[in-house]
């Protein structure tokens with residue numbers, strides 16, 4: 329059977345080999361320190377789980393929800409007002425089954441073949457997949473060391489800026505761990521206005537900032553609501569990754585367009601999940617703040633600990649990730665990841681899987697407690713990999 333050409337635009341799973349090797353080492357009884365995937369190990373706060381189970385006990389909750397409940401939209405609007413000082417009306421908000429799904433459908437609702445979408449390189453993979461599935465072409469702006477791992481929109485070539493329909497930005501950034509500076513969003517809004525480009529900001533990590541915070545929202549910048557939208561995922565702040573809760577907010581015609589597409593193929597978010605979302609947003613935020621502090625301690629254990637054993641990993645500034653340059657002697661992130669797992673039982677993600685500018689780096693997810701991170705680093709030190717050469 330000939331499947332859709334759309335599928336041909338998606339690349340192959342580049343780390344299938346890493347995963348297979350991990351499984352075979354585990355079958356041999358090897359303990360692998362797995363820091364490759366950004367699935368938090370913290371638990372979902374009790375009041376959020378309770379809201380979901382209480383709602384699930386009500387037979388009425390099992391009907392089609394058809395649309396977002398007013399209480400859900402008000403909870404999001406209230407949260408944006410309190411937490412980010414951003415005023416957003418309920419008709420400028422819609423739910424998505426996670427930002428992952430939301431990005432895919434947003435691209436389909438807004439883009440056609442021949443359109444150009446600017447993406448960060450390296451980037452969170454669904455940005456590229458969403459653009460490719462919509463038929464549009466990605467163009468890249470670098471998140472590299474020379475630019476402090478931040479978008480520098482003024483350096484985007486004039487011709488690319490003129491033809492771009494949309495730019496996706498996400499700070500704090502996965503995988504590079506950079507955070508927005510004072511002028512980042514101002515410059516982005518000015519640039520977007522000048523070139524008439526829609527800004528799509530993915531705000532997945534505003535609660536995980538390591539050097540002063542709390543983080544903000546792109547929509548707070550004056551004029552942002554006219555040029556852009558923001559995805560607001562509850563996944564990481566509230567540890568609800570499996571429940572698939574995110575919202576799209578901002579420029580109304582854009583939200584309306586995405587809603588128009590989704591209502592053709594979906595009947596709305598399961599009511600107990602909407603209740604859980606509202607409970608998270610209306611409830612206490614101590615766990616969110618404590619968790620940021622715990623991520624910070626893990627960041628210190630990993631980056632500081634690595635530097636002590638001779639691996640110069642700079643401190644990540646936010647997100648739940650650490651972006652580590654390859655140790656001297658290595659140039660290929662895939663080869664290094666394989667060696668690191670074989671020799672030190674530590675699994676991380678090759679930087680090249682996030683885009684060409686990711687080569688030369690690996691990404692660690694801060695998903696292990698400090699004691700485990702220390703053991704993993706001891707294993708790295710003992711393996712001698714930091715003074716070995718690629719292919720040795």
Ligand SMILES: Cc1ncc(COP(=O)(O)O)c(C=O)c1O
Nearest residue numbers: 426427428452502532561563574
């Ligand atoms: C930048 C970024 N956006 C979005 C997501 C996923 O969000 P969701 O669980 O809402 O799909 C992640 C998860 O790792 C992420 O790193």
